[in-house]
């Protein structure tokens with residue numbers, strides 16, 4: 001599954017955003033490195049403070065909408 005990319009409000013980089021269950025217009029920014037300090041003094045990775053922050057997904061990546069006024073969309077098989 002290809003995740004949409006969203007500009008991180010903390011560091012400005014384009015970061016993948018995972019869908020938030022139950023909120024088709026929201027995404028959780030994927031964990032990514034801190035923009036200035038990749039590792040701490042002990043060598044552990046440091047995350048951007050905005051990692052896992054909930055953001056708005058770009059339009060068009062939300063839930064698919066169905067046209068209920070059209071009983072048989074073009075190309076659909078009639079099963080009954």
Ligand SMILES: [Zn+2]
Nearest residue numbers: 008010011048
């Ligand atoms: Zn960031």
